[in-house]
Amino acid sequence: MQISKKEIESVKRSYELAAVIESYGVKLTKKGSNYVGLCPFHKEKTPSFTVNPKTNLYHCFGCNAGGDVIGFVTKKEGIGFREAYEKLNGAQKSRRAEGKGKSRNTEHSDKNS
Numbered sequence: 001m002q003i004s005k006k007e008i009e010s011v012k013r014s015y016e017l018a019a020v021i022e023s024y025g026v027k028l029t030k031k032g033s034n035y036v037g038l039c040p041f042h043k044e045k046t047p048s049f050t051v052n053p054k055t056n057l058y059h060c061f062g063c064n065a066g067g068d069v070i071g072f073v074t075k076k077e078g079i080g081f082r083e084a085y086e087k088l089n090g091a092q093k094s095r096r097a098e099g100k101g102k103s104r105n106t107e108h109s110d111k112n113s
């Protein structure tokens with residue numbers, strides 16, 4: 001099964017790249033209209049890793065890494081495009097599902113005393 005461009009776009013749009021990157025432990029600081037931080041892909045002391053919240057793209061001036069949210073997850077986790085897409089899409093779905101059936105307490109009476 002092929003993932004359509006539309007599906008990919010919708011996943012990309014539903015994620016704030018800066019937030020996803022921070023969830024991987026990269027500290028970003030707002031600088032002008034961009035976010036900058038230490039690149040997670042190469043060792044550096046001065047931040048050259050830039051995230052543009054407008055385009056939702058990242059770019060590192062140190063090692064030339066760059067891309068979108070799916071590309072970031074692909075590179076950071078060392079997984080394939082499809083896996084990264086499904087991971088993001090799945091997380092999005094479970095977030096939606098949580099709102100519905102969360103109040104159900106799985107309290108089986110397993111007290112055999």
Ligand SMILES: [Zn+2]
Pocket residue numbers: 039040041042049060061062063064065
């Ligand atoms: Zn870099």
